[in-house]
Amino acid sequence: MALRCAAPGRVRWLARALAGSARLLPPAAAAAGPPGPARARPPQLSARFASSAGSGTEGPQRRVMVVRITSPFAWLRTRFYYLLIRLYFDQEFSIEEFTRGAKQAFSVVSKLLSQRKLDLLEELVSAEVLQVLKEKISLLPDSHRDALAADIDAIMYTTEGDVRIYYDDDGRKFVSILMCFWYLNGANLPDEVPGEAKVFQIVFGDENTKEKKHLLTANYEFQREFTEGAKPDWTITRIEHPRLLE
Secondary structure, eight states, X not given: OOOOOOSTTOOOOOOTBTSTTBEEOOHHHHHHSOOOSOOOOOOOOEEEEEEEOOOSTTOOEEEEEEEOOOOHHHHHHHHHHHHHHHHHTOTTOOHHHHHHHHHHHXXXXXXXXXXXXXXXXXXXXXXXXXXXXXXXXXXXXXXXXXXXXXXXXXXXXXXXXXXXXXXXXXXXXXXXXXEEEXXXXXXXXXXXXXXXXXXXXXXXXXXXOEEEEEEEXXXXXXXXXXXXXXXXXXXXXXXXXXXXXX
C-alpha cells in the first residue's frame, strides 16, 4: 500500500495495494458500517529466536524465526473466503497484495498513535475506533506509547486472523479481514510486561554491548463495503495492542 502525505496539518494517503487500486475508507463511511457478527479471536502463534554476530563488513546480523501452527480447517476456511471474494466481489483481489498494503498501513498508524497525532488518522481509522483511541492514548505512560510504534523493517511476521463476509439490514455487503502483526520494539518496558511472546537480547561484539528488543503483537481489522456503487475503499475498524493499549 502506497501511503503519501500531503501538506502539513492535513494528510491525504492512498492505500492502493490493499486490494488492487483500493483506498482506505473515509471516516464518514466507516462510521456507517454495521457491527457485523461476533469477532473471532486472533490466532495463537509461537516463535523461535536466533542471533549471530556476523563476520562480514556489514556488521552484526540478527534473525528471528516465527513459527505458526495453523489449523488446516482454519486455513481452508480463509482460502474459501478469498475465493468467494474473487468470485462475487472483486476479481482482482489478492491476499498477497492486501497483506503488503495492510503491513504498511499498520506501520504508519502505529507510529501516529505513538506520536499522539490522532488527527492524522481520520482518513485511515473509523470514527468510532478513533474516539476510543483518543481516550486511551491520553492515559498511557510514555514507555507504553513508545512501544506502539512499528517500523516497517521491524515487522517480523504478518498473517491473517479471520475473514468475514456479511450483510446489514439494508442489504449492504461487507468484507472484513483481521490482520495480526509481530514486531520488534526497543521501548523501555519492564521485563515482566505480560502478553508478549518473548523478550530477548541480541549481543553485538561482546557482552558489554547489548541491545534488548521486545517482540510485541498487534491486531488490526480492515473493512470494505462491496455494495454496488460503494467506493472501493478500506478502513481500519479494530486496533488492538495487547497489554499496551487496552
